[in-house]
Amino acid sequence: xxxxxxxxxxxxxxxxxxxxxxxxxxxxxxxxxxxxxxxxxxxxxxxxxxxxxxxxxxxxxxxxxxxxxxxxxxxxxxxxxxxxxxxxxxxxxxxxxxxxxxxxxxxxxxxxxxxxxxxxxxxxxxxxxxxxxxxxxxxxxxxxxxxxxxxxxxxxxxxxxxxxxxxxxxxxxxxxxxxxxxxxxxxxxxxxxxxxx
Amino acid sequence: xxxxxxxxxxxxxxxxxxxxxxxxxxxxxxxxxxxxxxxxxxxxxxxxxxxxxxxxxxxxxxxxxxxxxxxxxxxxxxxxxxxxxxxxxxxxxxxxxxxxxxxxxxxxxxxxxxxxxxxxxxxxxxxxxxxxxxxxxxxxxxxxxxxxxxxxxxxxxxxxxxxxxxxxxxxxxxxxxxxxxxxxxxxxxxxxxxxxx
DNA sequence: TCCCTAACCAAACAATCGTTTGTTTAACGT
DNA sequence: ACGTTAAACAAACGATTGTTTGGTTAGGGA
Numbered sequence: 001x002x003x004x005x006x007x008x009x010x011x012x013x014x015x016x017x018x019x020x021x022x023x024x025x026x027x028x029x030x031x032x033x034x035x036x037x038x039x040x041x042x043x044x045x046x047x048x049x050x051x052x053x054x055x056x057x058x059x060x061x062x063x064x065x066x067x068x069x070x071x072x073x074x075x076x077x078x079x080x081x082x083x084x085x086x087x088x089x090x091x092x093x094x095x096x097x098x099x100x101x102x103x104x105x106x107x108x109x110x111x112x113x114x115x116x117x118x119x120x121x122x123x124x125x126x127x128x129x130x131x132x133x134x135x136x137x138x139x140x141x142x143x144x145x146x147x148x149x150x151x152x153x154x155x156x157x158x159x160x161x162x163x164x165x166x167x168x169x170x171x172x173x174x175x176x177x178x179x180x181x182x183x184x185x186x187x188x189x190x191x192x193x194x195x196x197x
Numbered sequence: 198x199x200x201x202x203x204x205x206x207x208x209x210x211x212x213x214x215x216x217x218x219x220x221x222x223x224x225x226x227x228x229x230x231x232x233x234x235x236x237x238x239x240x241x242x243x244x245x246x247x248x249x250x251x252x253x254x255x256x257x258x259x260x261x262x263x264x265x266x267x268x269x270x271x272x273x274x275x276x277x278x279x280x281x282x283x284x285x286x287x288x289x290x291x292x293x294x295x296x297x298x299x300x301x302x303x304x305x306x307x308x309x310x311x312x313x314x315x316x317x318x319x320x321x322x323x324x325x326x327x328x329x330x331x332x333x334x335x336x337x338x339x340x341x342x343x344x345x346x347x348x349x350x351x352x353x354x355x356x357x358x359x360x361x362x363x364x365x366x367x368x369x370x371x372x373x374x375x376x377x378x379x380x381x382x383x384x385x386x387x388x389x390x391x392x393x394x
Numbered sequence: 395t396c397c398c399t400a401a402c403c404a405a406a407c408a409a410t411c412g413t414t415t416g417t418t419t420a421a422c423g424t
Numbered sequence: 425a426c427g428t429t430a431a432a433c434a435a436a437c438g439a440t441t442g443t444t445t446g447g448t449t450a451g452g453g454a
Contacts, residue, residue, distance in 0.1 A: 006421055006430055026311065028225035032412060044414075045432050053412065111361070114223065150368070150376050157358025158351040164308070165350050179347050184380050203400055203451060229442060241444075242402050250442065 011049050013039045016101075019060045023102030027057060027114040054115045058122065061110075064103035065125045068096055072132060082139045083181065089136055090159055091177035097163045098173070108160045130156070155184070208246050210236045213298075216257045220299030224254060224311040251312045255319065258307075261300035262322045265293055269329055279336045280378065286333055287356055288374035294360045295370070305357045327353070352381070 017038035021030040032053060036043040050056040075092040076085045096104035107129070112122035137152050162176060214235035218227035229250060233240040247253040272289040273282045293301035304326070309319035334349050359373060 004422070004430080008421070009431075026225070028223070029311070031410080033410085042433055042435095043412085044434080044436095047413070048431060114226070146380075147376055150373070151380065153358065153362055154355040154377060154380065157356070157361075158354040161350065161354025161357065164354075171347070176347070179344055180351060183343075183348065183351065205451075206401075208401095228440080230440090239403055239405095240442085241404080241406095244443070245401060 010039065010041070014041065014046065014049055015056075015059060015063060018056050019064070019103045019106055020100070022057065022060060022110055023105040027110050054118045057106075057110070057115050058118050058125075060103060060106050061122050061125050064105075064107045065129045068093070068104050068107070068129055069132065071096060076132075076136070082136070082141065086136045086140060087177050087181050089133065090155070090180060091173045094159055094162050094176055095173035097160065098166045105163060108163050151184070155180070207236065207238070211238065211243065211246055212253075212256060212260060215253050216261070216300045216303055217297070219254065219257060219307055220302040224307050251315045254303075254307070254312050255315050255322075257300060257303050258319050258322050261302075261304045262326045265290070265301050265304070265326055266329065268293060273329075273333070279333070279338065283333045283337060284374050284378050286330065287352065287377060288370045291356055291359050291373055292370035294357065295363045302360060305360050348381070352377070 014035070018030070018035050021034055021038060025034075032043045032046055035056075036046055046056065050059060072089050072092045075088045079085050079088055093104075097108050098105070107126060110122075112119040112126065115122065133152060133156065137148055142148065142151075158180060159177075162173075166176075211232070215227070215232050218231055218235060221227075222231075229240045229243055232253075233243055243253065247256060269286050269289045272285045276282050276285055290301075294305050295302070304323060307319075309316040309323065312319065330349060330353065334345055334352075339345065339348075355377060356374075359370075363373075
């Protein structure tokens with residue numbers, strides 16, 4: 001009754017190709033012909049899987065959020081200390097947006113207004129992921145005068161910008177995340193017992 | 198002998214229009230027809246002033262760097278304290294990348310690889326401006342174990358990201374720059390006399 | 395006043411874009 | 425073994441893209 005998905009379905013290859021091109025060249029610069037060529041299809045064949053180019057971008061976005069969320073929550077779950085959890089989140093996040101398998105990278109590089117017709121969907125997907133960071137920050141013991149919203153935006157901006165300047169063989173995501181929190185974190189930390197256990 | 202520039206030359210209006218569209222919609226999404234319509238020209242007329250679309254982007258970039266450099270150095274010159282100078286630089290930078298008169302905004306939003314043929318020129322222009330921040334950081338008294346390069350990239354990322362999330366009527370650039378350095382700066386500061394004058 | 399040319403207009407160009415249409419192939423349930 | 429249909433191919437569509445070409449207008453030095 002409901003349509004079966006055949007074994008030789010190349011939807012995932014298609015999605016991979018789109019993600020890589022969107023990530024490397026941007027949305028508008030990646031043509032349907034480029035994507036088709038990359039995954040060994042013809043341009044028209046893409047439209048069997050997705051209604052249009054915008055829908056393809058939404059699919060890549062959704063898969064990116066899914067993978068990011070999965071990996072981040074997995075990395076965070078292993079720790080209980082709020083600062084440690086935040087550091088693991090940032091390290092994993094940075095790791096994923098600089099690797100060539102580029103689903104996560106698309107979410108950072110392609111702004112929602114690149115596809116106005118589906119901008120709202122893209123923003124919602126972004127927000128769903130950012131909620132993780134928001135919750136991690138809420139759990140963080142901070143001095144009263146620290147603007148949590150501003151701190152969050154600062155961290156997002158600094159972390160996402162790594163995608164622009166990082167080169168293969170450079171600092172590891174762990175190092176970057178560590179330095180990031182070493183600069184920001186301790187200063188903002190509320191006075192607590194057992195600071196150096 | 199040398200060609201005179203007439204009074205009714207609308208090159209500046211053309212450049213303004215291009216800057217606004219590039220800033221608002223991105224490079225590829227802004228067509229020559231859009232730009233022409235915005236400044237009351239016909240599409241072909243643009244080619245009297247610039248050889249092609251890429252050259253137009255380079256011109257906008259150059260003017261953006263010129264304005265940024267001018268305003269920032271002017272704001273910084275009024276102070277002598279390294280931290281104060283850095284804060285003034287960041288505040289001015291943020292102020293210019295969120296205002297609608299969008300030359301500075303283009304430099305942040307449009308990455309050099311949006312126009313591969315002139316990517317090198319665009320990168321050079323960016324670097325020339327970033328040199329200011331680099332020099333301000335060099336003059337900063339910091340603890341020995343602070344990674345100046347990473348600090349610079351963190352600041353750039355956080356500052357530029359303001360363009361994405363800031364809405365009219367939100368926090369002032371001064372406030373944002375202040376909070377930014379309050380989080381980052383003091384922690385990284387080397388022990389110095391007269392910490393609270 | 396005259397004339398040169400800076401500064402534009404008007405209209406098309408070839409190329410490329412996202413997309414549609416009709417047809418073909420081959421994997422799967424029965 | 426057969427018939428259905430998922431999944432693709434082959435080829436074009438109209439629209440839009442950056443750009444070119446030849447003609448027009450008006451500002452300013454002589």
